Amino acid sequence: xxxxxxxxxxxxRCMDSACDFAEIYEEYEESETIETLDLSVEKAERxxxxxxxxxxxxxxxxxxxxxxxxxxxxxxxxxDDLRSAIGAKEEGKEASSVTxxxxxxxxRHPVKIDYRSVPLSEKAALIFRAEKSxxxxxxxxxxxxxxxxxxxxxxxxxxSEGRLIGDTRVRTRMFVEAYAREGEVFMSGGDRPxxxxxLEFYEEMQPEEIGKEAARQAIVMLQAKDCPSGxxxxxxxxxxxxxxxxxxxxxxxxxxxxxxxxSVFAGKMGMQIASxxxxxxxxxxxxxxxxxxxxxxxxxxxMPRLLIKxxxxxxxxxDRLNGxxxxxxxxxxxxxxxxxxxxxxxxxxxxICAGSDSFESLFEGIERGLYAKKMGGGxxxxxxxxxxxxxxxxxxxxxxxxSYPVKGAALIGNGRDILMNIDKVSDNxxxxxxxxxxxxxxxxxxxxxxxxxxxxxTVGGTANE
Amino acid sequence: xxxxxxxxRAKELGIDELEIYELLSAKRSLxxxxxxxxxxxxxxxxxxxxxxxxxxxxxxxxxxxxxxxxMDDILASLKxxxxxxxxxxxxxxxxxxxxxxxxxxxHFVTPSVPEIQALMxxxxxxxxxxxxxxxxxxxxxWEEESEIRMITNSLGLAIEEKSRYQILSAEAAAKEGDExxxxxxxxxxxxxADFDEDEFVKKLSENLIGKLxxxxxxxxxxxxxxxxxxxxxxxxxxxxMFSGEMINRxxxxxxxxxxxxxx
Numbered sequence: 001x002x003x004x005x006x007x008x009x010x011x012x013r014c015m016d017s018a019c020d021f022a023e024i025y026e027e028y029e030e031s032e033t034i035e036t037l038d039l040s041v042e043k044a045e046r047x048x049x050x051x052x053x054x055x056x057x058x059x060x061x062x063x064x065x066x067x068x069x070x071x072x073x074x075x076x077x078x079x080d081d082l083r084s085a086i087g088a089k090e091e092g093k094e095a096s097s098v099t100x101x102x103x104x105x106x107x108r109h110p111v112k113i114d115y116r117s118v119p120l121s122e123k124a125a126l127i128f129r130a131e132k133s134x135x136x137x138x139x140x141x142x143x144x145x146x147x148x149x150x151x152x153x154x155x156x157x158x159x160s161e162g163r164l165i166g167d168t169r170v171r172t173r174m175f176v177e178a179y180a181r182e183g184e185v186f187m188s189g190g191d192r193p194x195x196x197x198x199l200e201f202y203e204e205m206q207p208e209e210i211g212k213e214a215a216r217q218a219i220v221m222l223q224a225k226d227c228p229s230g231x232x233x234x235x236x237x238x239x240x241x242x243x244x245x246x247x248x249x250x251x252x253x254x255x256x257x258x259x260x261x262x263s264v265f266a267g268k269m270g271m272q273i274a275s276x277x278x279x280x281x282x283x284x285x286x287x288x289x290x291x292x293x294x295x296x297x298x299x300x301x302x303m304p305r306l307l308i309k310x311x312x313x314x315x316x317x318x319d320r321l322n323g324x325x326x327x328x329x330x331x332x333x334x335x336x337x338x339x340x341x342x343x344x345x346x347x348x349x350x351x352i353c354a355g356s357d358s359f360e361s362l363f364e365g366i367e368r369g370l371y372a373k374k375m376g377g378g379x380x381x382x383x384x385x386x387x388x389x390x391x392x393x394x395x396x397x398x399x400x401x402x403s404y405p406v407k408g409a410a411l412i413g414n415g416r417d418i419l420m421n422i423d424k425v426s427d428n429x430x431x432x433x434x435x436x437x438x439x440x441x442x443x444x445x446x447x448x449x450x451x452x453x454x455x456x457x458t459v460g461g462t463a464n465e
Numbered sequence: 466x467x468x469x470x471x472x473x474r475a476k477e478l479g480i481d482e483l484e485i486y487e488l489l490s491a492k493r494s495l496x497x498x499x500x501x502x503x504x505x506x507x508x509x510x511x512x513x514x515x516x517x518x519x520x521x522x523x524x525x526x527x528x529x530x531x532x533x534x535x536m537d538d539i540l541a542s543l544k545x546x547x548x549x550x551x552x553x554x555x556x557x558x559x560x561x562x563x564x565x566x567x568x569x570x571x572h573f574v575t576p577s578v579p580e581i582q583a584l585m586x587x588x589x590x591x592x593x594x595x596x597x598x599x600x601x602x603x604x605x606x607w608e609e610e611s612e613i614r615m616i617t618n619s620l621g622l623a624i625e626e627k628s629r630y631q632i633l634s635a636e637a638a639a640k641e642g643d644e645x646x647x648x649x650x651x652x653x654x655x656x657x658a659d660f661d662e663d664e665f666v667k668k669l670s671e672n673l674i675g676k677l678x679x680x681x682x683x684x685x686x687x688x689x690x691x692x693x694x695x696x697x698x699x700x701x702x703x704x705x706m707f708s709g710e711m712i713n714r715x716x717x718x719x720x721x722x723x724x725x726x727x728x
Contacts, residue, residue, distance in 0.1 A: 037714050040551030046542060047527040053509065063505040068512070068529040076509070085505040085578075143715060179716060188716070229684040260498070262603055262638070342506065361711045383603075383647050384639060460684060 001026050001166070002052070003069060007158045010054070010097050012077050016095035017159050018087035021320075025297060026052050026070075027339045029153040030145030032291070034120060036127045036146040037206035039135075044120055048337070051338040052387050054079060056086045061368035075445075079203035084384055087267045095182075100164040103343050105301070109288045110197035111170045115150040118199055123148055126207050127174065127201075133211030134178040134447065138219050143179040144211070148172070149194075153370055167294045171444060173261055173433060176210045181220035187219025187407075192398030194444070196333040199376045217374060218428070220405050227394060227461030234411065234457045235362045240432030242449035245280065247380040248387040248415030250447075251340040253307055253315075255322035255333070256347040263312060264385040264416050273313045274419035275354055280308040282317055284332065290433040291348040291445040298334035306330050307350075308419075309356040319345040337441025352447030355425025362424050362453040369397040370409060370459050378411075379417060385415035410460035424453040427462050430442045466513065466533045474620045475517060476539050480547075482558045484516040484618035485531075493532065494608040495578070497585035503604070515539070516558065516618075519547040523556035554713075560620040563695045573609075573629050574656040581607045584633070587662060592637050595670035603636040603647070633665070644652070646676035651717070 007024055016023035019259055028050040037042040051068035052075065063085045065078045089095060116121065126147035134144045149172065156166040173194025179185050192212040195201045236244065246295075249265075257263035265273055274280075284293055284302035293302050298320050305315045318326065319334035335346035363371070371394060378389030391409035395402045431448030469483050475483040482515045489511045503704040516610030517540070526539060576584075585605040592602045609631040616626045617623045636649035650669040654660050691699065711717035719727060 041549045042552050042714075043523075044526045044527075044546035044549055045527075048529060050529050061502060061504070063507075065507045066510070068510050074509070079507075081507050082505075085507075120545055124549055145714065145716065177716075186718070260603070261599075262601070272661065309689075338509065340510070381647060384645050418467060458684075459494070 001028070001154070001156045003101070004100050004164060005365065009159050010075060010079060011096065011098040011100075011158060013076070014056055014083065015098060017056065017083035017089055017444065018168055019083075021057040022098075023055045023298065024052060024158045025336075025343075026156040027153065027273065028153065028316050029338065030116065031149065031151040031221070032115070032120075032125060033423065034124050034128050034148045034226060035120050036059075036124065036131060038144060039128050041124050043070060044124075047340050051339040053336075053342070056082050057321065057324070058086045060321070061086065062342065066339050068339075077118065085100055098160050099162055100158055101162050103165040104293065105165075107168070108285060108294055109196050109292050111200075112154070113197050113199040113402070114170075115151060123150070123199070127204050128133055128178075130174060130176045130214075130384065132212035133208035134215040135211075136213055136278070136285060137178075137215035138180065140180045140182050140217050140219060141178050142181045145177045145308045146215070147175040149175075149429040150199075155297065157295070157297070159299060163299055165295055168186065168377060169293055169459070170198055171290060172199060172201050172208065173290070174202070174210055176214040178211070178218040178342060180215070180222050182222045185222055187218050187221035188393065189214045189219070189221060190218075192433060194290045196288045197291055203217060215334035220393060221407060224407035226397045226463035227370070227391075227409035227459065228463040229459055229461040231456050231458050232328075233366050233397075234454050234455065234459065235366075235371045235372045236447055236452050237450070238374070238426070238428045238451045239430040240434070240447060241372060241451070242447035243375045243378070243434065244387065244389055244415075244418065245352055245434070245449055246347065246350055246376060246434075246447040247389070248385055248413075249280075249419055250282070250347050250350045250382065251382040251438065252312075252385060253317055254347070254382075254438075255316050255318040255326060255328075258316050259322040259325035263318075263385050264383070266419050272311045273416070274308050274311040275422045277425045278308055278311050278419060278422050279306065279353040279355060280351065281306055282333070282347050282350045284369055286349050286446075287448050289349045289431070291443075292349075293335075293348070296332045296334045296343070297336045298330070300330050300332040300334065302348065303331045305333075307358040314399040317345045317347060319343055335440060335443050337443055341440040346437070346438060346440060346443055347436060347445050349431060349446035349448065350386035351429065351431055351446070352425065352450065352452065354427050354450045355452075357424045359426045360429055360450050362426055362451055363397055363400050363402070366397045366400055370406070371402055372397040372409070372411065377384065380415065386413075387415060388412045406463070408462050412458040412460055418454055421455045421457075422452050423455045426451040467533055468617050470533065471531075471536055474536055475540050475543075475619070478537070478544060479693075480517045480519045480540060480544055482518040484515040484558050484616065484622070486516070488512045488514075489613045490610060492610040494606060495581055496607075497582065497589055498508070498602075499625045500537055500586065502582060515543060517543040517547060517548055518556045518558060521555035522550035522552065522619040524550070524706055554617070558618050558620055559622060566623070569628065571629075571653075571655050573631050574658070575609065575631070576657045584657060584660075584662065588633070588635055591662070591666040592635065592670055595666055596639065596673060597676050598639045598641050599637055599670060600636045601641045603638060605635045606633070608632050608634070611655060629698040633660075635665075635669055637669060641677045644677060646673060646679075648673040648676060659701045662666055670686065685705045
């Protein structure tokens with residue numbers, strides 16, 4: 001990391017221009033990935049990402065530059081390029097020099113076992129435990145793959161307002177896929193838990209459980225029949241089921257789209273945007289959660305935000321630049337993949353809050369519907385809210401009971417309509433882990449929800465053909 | 466980075482072969498919004514990736530600052546990585562060979578910042594004027610990148626390639642009643658002097674307006690005509706099935722299907 005003196009020198013140089021704000025983001029990130037196939041290591045890769053991103057604002061205009069060379073020879077010309085792009089200081093105005101004050105705080109996300117101190121072979125052994133467990137679940141499991149990702153990131157943010165603050169982010173995640181074969185039918189299942197923790201995570205989340213869950217899905221899907229299509233009530237299960245809320249609603253609550261009126265929820269503050277049984281949060285402060293940070297990538301403390309309360313829109317997620325555009329305070333939501341991206345408003349751990357209905361009651365009264373137990377990938381247009389998502393593990397609901405597993409199901413709809421059509425929210429809130437892609441790159445986020453019931457969604461499927 | 470030193474030291478530490486891949490990238494991008502320059506980004510990044518083969522096993526590491534003083538630690542890490550690999554397929558680096566270089570026929574002419582700004586302003590104005598139902602131009606962006614890729618390895622390979630691109634993209638939204646649709650267009654621009662801005666705006670605005678008034682279809686099995694772009698997207702979604710890695714692992718539906726009719 002650059003010294004405080006050097007940062008003050010660079011920031012003062014930035015401010016000797018027409019800009020009214022300058023920020024320097026420094027990053028050093030080490031990561032490693034171990035990949036296995038059938039209890040043998042296929043790959044072990046390591047990566048180091050380090051560099052500096054410098055940003056200047058002039059009212060609502062932003063200029064940004066980055067480099068992985070961090071000496072004067074590289075950074076002074078970069079700063080001068082940015083100054084030239086933002087314009088010269090008004091004649092007669094004096095340049096102010098920047099003095100930084102380091103901000104200290106208590107780390108909310110301490111780590112017990114630093115993955116960097118553990119040999120690769122021991123980490124591979126953890127994956128093998130998961131793979132072995134998957135294979136032992138059922139003899140129809142014919143193949144398994146595993147992957148472990150470990151990341152250690154240090155960042156430091158300094159601004160022309162005199163703030164100097166740093167953060168260390170650590171995370172780990174294990175991916176296990178199990179492949180089942182019965183005759184000509186070949187199906188897969190997977191589980192991918194992670195946390196903002198060191199290797200102590202695998203003492204709490206036993207690798208064997210990860211392997212079993214992957215195998216269970218693969219075996220269930222061997223029996224799956226084609227899914228019928230049409231509009232029907234859908235029960236979406238807890239944890240990763242929240243990916244629909246994340247994609248179809250969460251992104252539309254980010255200031256990136258709201259500030260430019262490019263979101264279905266722009267201008268809706270204080271209005272009812274969801275059914276009264278829906279409240280939702282974005283909370284980057286949850287200790288050691290996958291999407292947690294002490295500070296965001298603009299150096300502001302993370303804070304919990306109640307986005308929706310009883311169906312009423314109560315907050316957006318706002319970064320510094322879009323806060324300026326909206327005339328609103330930042331919410332500690334500025335995030336980026338690395339120094340190569342300018343930050344913008346992003347989610348952290350975003351979820352629908354627990355309700356009061358029991359899980360069983362969600363199925364009551366459904367003559368024919370879909371139970372989406374595990375969601376897959378999908379796409380959404382944040383401006384219109386239109387989405388489609390694959391259901392990785394689904395079951396037909398018949399006469400209030402889970403009937404048989406179905407394959408090839410897709411949920412098609414509009415985030416705005418889905419929120420209004422949620423008529424039951426259960427009490428089993430859980431979160432699942434994912435990587436969220438948007439303007440400022442790919443970042444770790446938790447999605448989450450309790451099981452919810454949507455009174456009607458268009459379900460795509462092939463059983464009617 | 467003293468490449469000869471790294472290769473020699475790798476051999477001393479028990480690494481059989483070492484390859485150094487470097488990518489020097491310089492990028493500039495500008496975006497335009499509501500008649501003003503909205504953002505400007507500039508960068509210069511040198512990335513280094515190392516590939517080591519020890520005992521027939523391969524290890525990889527990507528770095529952004531390959532300092533000679535960190536050489537021993539990095540090479541030791543590569544050796545540890547290679548040692549835990551269990552794959553029975555022996556890894557090998559590529560030796561130098563006769564290569565026919567395919568030279569790009571594109572000759573990019575770099576425009577000045579004022580020229581780019583004038584173009585983006587015109588695109589934004591023309592899109593808004595193209596149809597009263599076009600209510601917003603979400604962004605107009607210009608992006609250019611130059612790259613130099615260099616590969617050097619212990620078998621004597623030393624090869625370099627330069628590339629460059631410049632693209633213009635725009636995204637717009639149209640509204641009719643309560644219906645809102647968006648569309649975007651991306652085009653490679655070799656030389657602003659030859660760029661047909663009218664055609665760019667026409668295509669984007671026509672595609673966008675064409676999306677309005679769409680009706681829902683009942684689900685079912687239909688004959689479908691796929692435009693080139695649509696088929697490209699669909700094919701991209703299936704590209705993972707052709708991945709050598711997935712096929713080698715036996716988890717692609719196309720594994721062991723060479724020579725068979727698959728589509």
